[in-house]
Amino acid sequence: MSVPIALPRIMRIGAGAVADIGEVVTSLGLSRPLVVTDSFLVGTGAAEQMIKNLETAGLSPRLFDGTVPDPTTASLEAGLVAIREHNSDSVIGFGGGSPMDTAKALGLLGRQGGEMRDYKAPRINVGPALPIIAVPTTAGSGSEATQFTVISDSESDEKMLCPGLAFLPLAAVIDYELTVSMPPRLTADTGVDALTHAIEAYVSKKANPFSDSLALIAIGTIGRVLRRAYTDGHDAEAREQMMLAATQAGIAFSNSSVALVHGMSRPIGAHFHVAHGLSNAMLFPAVTAFSVRAAESRYADCARALGVAAEHDSDASAADRLVRALTDLCRDVEVPTPRAYGIDRVRWDELTPLMAEQALASGSPNNNPRVPTEAEIRDLYAQIYG
DSSP: OOOOOOOEEEEEEEEEEGGHHHHHHHHOOOOOOOEEEEHHHHHHHHHHHHHHHHHHOOOOOOOEEEOOSOBGGGGGGHHHHHHHHTTSEEEEEEEEHHHHHHHHHHHHHHHSSSOOOGOOOOOOOOOOOOOEEESSSSSSSGGGGGGGEEEEOTTOOOEEEEEEEEGGSEOOOOOGGTTTTTTTTHHHHHHHHHHHHHHHHHOOOOOOOHHHHHHHHHHHHHHHOOOOOOHHHTTTHHHHHHHHHOOOOOOHHHHHOOHHHHHHHHHHHHOOOHHHHHHHHHHHHHHHHHHHHGGGHHHHHHHHHHHOOTTTSSSSHHHHHHHHHHHHHHHHHHHOOOOHHTHHHHHHHHHHHHHHHHHHSSSSSGGSSSOOOOHHHHHHHHHHOO
């Protein structure tokens, strides 16, 4: 049986690649891009430099810096106005996962209209959409190479997974030098996010040989260098390897799937405004422990790739080592529990049934090696709280 594989048409990877943005856009026959970014990159001057690079190439860009963390349907409205006013023929997502997810949503809505909730899973969206060029500034989301976007419904607080080729960037420009200024907390959260992508892609029921190879490479790289990047943000080699691994993990899960961690993570982000990578990290060890017996050999492969188990270790032993290694990693990069993060226990318990319902509705838990019941998801939320 064949496996459908989808990748960006063009990828520029390496130090200084962002300076080639004008050449990339021109090569696609585009001329009026909307640059979607956030106030942070405006403040650093990076957004202004991108606009200059595009103008130097003879293009007519416009800047939209209204992206918000964990973008909402309400936050898209001003971007759609900017697309119409500028008569944009493309959208550049410049930043972390939130600007790239915003750019993807604007690309679809800018062509098709409607409401974002019309496009959430299980609907598969194939277009039409404005072409997307993705330029990540964090090493984690992998959104530059995925056929997904995640947008929160401003009315219901549901964090909606919206899948399909309409959201796959046409081009990705991947320059690790853009990540050197990331603070330790963001480095950790995005790094654990990338590791989650790689491991979930490998153990997913939709895994395939193509996604497997990239997932295992990414797992090994992240295991070697994430702590280094967290400890010393100016470690150029660690930054470069983390950036590449995050993209590889993104390609892997885009062509396989994510699973239970992501299904449970989205409601935490929506209701408690926890960054996506951090909410994944809060869940990662406990969900892996819950799932590991259902796919011991696959989790054992991950442990060996991560460097925490040897070839002669039994699969059961290696899988257990993986759970311990994830627990140790989250401790070393100081991932807080929901309680330590400041989330009220009463509110957490009150929302747990709704979060469990939303996690299941996303479809991601069905890809998990062990498919949970709603009661088991509620129990996992209780386990990780404090």
